[in-house]
Amino acid sequence: MKNIRQRLAAFGGILLLAACATAPAPEPYGVLPTPGQVAWQRMEMNLFVHFGPNTFTDSEWGDGREDADVFAPTALDCRQWAAIARMAGMKGIILTAKHHDGFCLWPNPASRHTVAQSAWRGGKGDVLRELSEACRAYGLKFGVYISPWDRNDPSYGTDGYNDVFCRTLESALGSYGEVFEQWFDGACGEGPNGKRQVYDWTRYHETVYRLQPGAVIFSDTGPGCRWIGNEAGRAGRTCWSRLDTAGFGPGAGPARDTLNRGNMRGAAWIPGEADVSIRPGWFYRASEDDRVKSLAELLDIYYASVGRNALLLLNVPADRRGLLPAVDSVRLVEFRAALDTIFARNLAEGARIEASNTRGGDRRYAAQNLLDDDFDSYWAADDTVRCATLTFRFDAPRTFNRVQLQEYIPLGQRITRFRIETLDAAGNWCEAARETTVGYKRIVPIARTTTTALRLTIDGALACPVLNGFGLYLDEVTLDAPLAERDKQGRITLTAPAGAEVRYTMDGTVPTASSPRYEGPITETGPCRLQALAIDGKRSSSVARYEWDIAPAAFRVVAPAGAEGAADGLSDDGAEPLTRGALLDAAQPLVLDLGSVHRLTGCFYEPLAEGRGGCLVRYDLSVSRDGRSWTGVRSGAMFDNIINSPGRRTVPFDAPLDVRYLRLTPVETGSSPTYGVGEFGVLTR
Numbered sequence: 001m002k003n004i005r006q007r008l009a010a011f012g013g014i015l016l017l018a019a020c021a022t023a024p025a026p027e028p029y030g031v032l033p034t035p036g037q038v039a040w041q042r043m044e045m046n047l048f049v050h051f052g053p054n055t056f057t058d059s060e061w062g063d064g065r066e067d068a069d070v071f072a073p074t075a076l077d078c079r080q081w082a083a084i085a086r087m088a089g090m091k092g093i094i095l096t097a098k099h100h101d102g103f104c105l106w107p108n109p110a111s112r113h114t115v116a117q118s119a120w121r122g123g124k125g126d127v128l129r130e131l132s133e134a135c136r137a138y139g140l141k142f143g144v145y146i147s148p149w150d151r152n153d154p155s156y157g158t159d160g161y162n163d164v165f166c167r168t169l170e171s172a173l174g175s176y177g178e179v180f181e182q183w184f185d186g187a188c189g190e191g192p193n194g195k196r197q198v199y200d201w202t203r204y205h206e207t208v209y210r211l212q213p214g215a216v217i218f219s220d221t222g223p224g225c226r227w228i229g230n231e232a233g234r235a236g237r238t239c240w241s242r243l244d245t246a247g248f249g250p251g252a253g254p255a256r257d258t259l260n261r262g263n264m265r266g267a268a269w270i271p272g273e274a275d276v277s278i279r280p281g282w283f284y285r286a287s288e289d290d291r292v293k294s295l296a297e298l299l300d301i302y303y304a305s306v307g308r309n310a311l312l313l314l315n316v317p318a319d320r321r322g323l324l325p326a327v328d329s330v331r332l333v334e335f336r337a338a339l340d341t342i343f344a345r346n347l348a349e350g351a352r353i354e355a356s357n358t359r360g361g362d363r364r365y366a367a368q369n370l371l372d373d374d375f376d377s378y379w380a381a382d383d384t385v386r387c388a389t390l391t392f393r394f395d396a397p398r399t400f401n402r403v404q405l406q407e408y409i410p411l412g413q414r415i416t417r418f419r420i421e422t423l424d425a426a427g428n429w430c431e432a433a434r435e436t437t438v439g440y441k442r443i444v445p446i447a448r449t450t451t452t453a454l455r456l457t458i459d460g461a462l463a464c465p466v467l468n469g470f471g472l473y474l475d476e477v478t479l480d481a482p483l484a485e486r487d488k489q490g491r492i493t494l495t496a497p498a499g500a501e502v503r504y505t506m507d508g509t510v511p512t513a514s515s516p517r518y519e520g521p522i523t524e525t526g527p528c529r530l531q532a533l534a535i536d537g538k539r540s541s542s543v544a545r546y547e548w549d550i551a552p553a554a555f556r557v558v559a560p561a562g563a564e565g566a567a568d569g570l571s572d573d574g575a576e577p578l579t580r581g582a583l584l585d586a587a588q589p590l591v592l593d594l595g596s597v598h599r600l601t602g603c604f605y606e607p608l609a610e611g612r613g614g615c616l617v618r619y620d621l622s623v624s625r626d627g628r629s630w631t632g633v634r635s636g637a638m639f640d641n642i643i644n645s646p647g648r649r650t651v652p653f654d655a656p657l658d659v660r661y662l663r664l665t666p667v668e669t670g671s672s673p674t675y676g677v678g679e680f681g682v683l684t685r
Contacts, residue, residue, distance in 0.1 A: 023362035023365065025380075029412035031267065031268060031412070032409075032411070033269045035410075037224065038409060040181070040216045040271075043141070045302075045306065046141075046314075047081070047085040047088070048094050048096075048316070049095050049096065049131075050315055050317045051096060051318040051322070053070050054101070055317065056070045059283070060283060061638075062099065062100065062101030063101065064101045064103075066101060066103070069120075072119070072320075075321040076125075076321070078134040079134045081134065082135055082137065082138035084324050085140060086139065090140065092135070092180055092181070093135055093142065093143065094144065094313065095143070097144045098147055099147050102151055102156075105128060106129065106171070106172065106175075110168045111153065128175075129175075129176060142176070143181035143215075144173070144182060146169065148187075149185070149187045150165075151190075154192055154193060156195065170207060173211040174211045178212070178214070180214070181218060182217050186219055187251060188251050219250035220248065221243070221248050221254075222243070222270035225270060226271070229256035229260035231277070232301075234305065237435065239272060240266060241269055242263050242264070242266030243266040243268055244266045244267050245266075246267070260272075271311070273311045274310040276314060277317070278315060280648075282317065283317050284319045286319075290327075291545065292331050294542035294544065295334050299335070307404075307444075308443075309413075309437060316328045342477055343473055346471040347471075347472040348398070348470055348472040349371060353367035353390055353393075354390070355388065355391075356390075357385050357388050358379070358381070367379045369468070370390075370470040374468075375468060375469075376410075376468070378408040381465050383464050387457075387459055389456070389457045390456045391456075392453060397451060398451065398452075400446075400473055401447065402446070402473040403420055404441065404443045404469065404470065404473065405467060408468040409440050411466050412463070416460040417435075418434075418435055418438065418456060418458050420455075421457070422453070422455075429455060432447065433446050438467070445475075479496075481543070482533070482534050482541065482544050486546075489553050490523050490524050492530060500541075502517065502535075503533050506530050530547075532546075549682060552681060555594055555595060557582075557590070558592070560584060581608050581676060581678040582676070583608070583612075583675075585674055586672065586673050589664060590664045591664075592664075597625055598659060599656050599657070600653065600657055600658075600683060601683050601685060602651050602652040603621070603650070603651050603680070604683065605619075605649055605651070605664065605679070606649070606677075607676045608646075611646035611676070614669050614675045615672070615676065617638065617643065617669055618637065618638050618666075619634065619637055619664055620634060620635050620667060621633045621634040621664055630663065631657075633653060637651070662680075
């Protein structure tokens with residue numbers, strides 16, 4: 001009798017479970033990621049390593065005429081790269097195996113411009129082999145960047161080059177084990193014969209998939225993942241993983257804002273990859289050793305990339321030894337430690353979650369699933385639901401300033417709008433943030449908040465919402481570094497985070513808590529270098545470094561006519577380019593009068609922020625002592641990669657010159673009828 005009762009009870013339990021688990025899983029919505037794309041996005045952060053002849057020539061884009069012997073690392077150690085990448089929490093490394101100069105870091109039989117033609121290691125060196133083996137040893141994925149542009153190969157610009165490039169792909173992808181990502185730069189310029197190439201992308205892709213069927217292919221239009229539209233590592237606040245690519249191709253993709261945001265109902269799943277360098281340039285330069293991004297900058301980039309539904313590809317260039325530099329490596333480890341501290345504990349743990357709707361009332365889709373660590377468990381709403389509310393209640397006040405959401409992307413990207421509200425002491429709901437897309441991961445920075453409840457309201461979705469993760473975190477790891485500005489008269493103003501004090505030095509030493517405290521503007525009209533540190537109790541920022549040349553108080557724009565008023569502050573070294581600068585016609589030269597003769601070692605040009613209004617790509621530069629007799633300094637020179645990375649470019653003179661007037665004449669501004677000038681200034685050192 002007892003056994004019968006036990007069996008009946010067990011049977012009743014089975015019936016109860018069956019009654020509570022009758023809702024079918026949500027149907028997939030729209031185009032979907034492949035399992036490989038899901039695995040790729042879950043990597044979150046990978047290391048980019050730019051390395052090659054440019055490392056030894058201080059160039060961004062080599063011209064292909066460099067001697068192979070210029071590539072001469074003295075202590076190459078790819079295991080050092082891999083060890084640092086692993087400590088930094090990176091999941092893979094992508095190497096510039098072949099840049100635009102055509103030089104191959106492996107003995108590519110399809111080329112005569114490779115390590116095999118160099119004296120390095122007697123022509124027996126192979127960076128791809130060393131890196132692929134190091135990645136396997138350290139449990140990292142291995143990827144390659146191969147530019148189709150080749151400024152060395154004589155067949156570039158002919159049909160025969162497509163054969164050469166496919167043999168290059170076969171050599172790189174067929175000899176070094178599994179490749180997780182093939183990174184295609186879409187650059188298309190002239191080869192040594194003065195011709196441009198018509199790339200056979202269909203054939204290139206077929207070659208990649210034949211050799212590496214699991215590889216994710218990167219380009220403007222994928223098909224595996226897409227460029228995010230800038231080289232600042234920042235995805236759009238609205239960022240869809242879907243993209244329309246009809247009529248476009250690599251190197252000729254959709255508009256940058258489209259790449260940055262994606263398309264809500266795009267025909268293909270092509271998630272964003274946000275690439276950025278830890279330094280101003282992509283290749284190593286000793287002159288940038290003190291310009292490595294601060295911890296605060298890297299955290300901001302993380303929130304704007306991984307935290308906006310993109311993968312972060314962070315470039316750390318190898319130096320002339322063939323090692324990742326110490327300052328970059330230390331910053332990477334600091335970055336990892338900061339992320340581990342911030343995300344060590346989900347402060348939403350233990351919350352009671354009230355959902356306005358749960359799919360079929362089925363506990364398999366209950367809101368509590370948001371707080372487990374299972375990627376494949378999720379909360380879902382009924383098919384008819386497009387708006388829903390999730391209320392998180394805590395047994396004690398929680399303090400946080402980061403809110404993390406995750407959609408279950410194997411079923412598609414759905415959410416179009418959401419709000420975050422917190423409960424104040426008086427029992428009122430106060431809006432903390434209002435955003436749009438979620439995707440694989442969305443991290444929303446909000447003001448530091450202490451509350452006993454949080455309400456997430458989904459205000460719009462393309463299909464029933466499905467979330468598989470929610471978290472609350474507190475980022476108080478680091479202070480932002482002080483910001484410095486110098487006006488035309490040489491007055492330097494420092495700004496620190498609220499409640500922090502600033503300590504600074506101007507003698508080349510690193511500031512400490514005992515360095516001079518900033519009390520007000522500092523005036524220095526000559527060349528100077530300032531280093532500053534923000535301190536708030538036991539916390540301190542990374543050191544901010546600023547360098548200025550002569551203050552441009554006497555500088556004035558004398559051409560084009562009428563530009564001086566519109567371009568007030570053109571040469572205001574250190575000025576904010578969003579509030580100063582000019583937009584000039586592509587046919588207009590820019591002439592700067594320094595007010596008196598100065599001995600110069602060079603000059604610099606910086607476009608407007610984010611390349612607004614176009615960039616000066618090629619230019620002529622002339623100088624004069626009297627404004628009548630001019631001497632040419634550069635003719636048809638190029639600011640490499642300035643459209644994709646619109647930052648400051650310096651023009652060093654071959655020898656110091658006595659100059660009062662500088663004339664910058666546009667030769668090419670890309671496809672823009674104008675070019676922006678954020679700053680145009682001089683160098684005396």
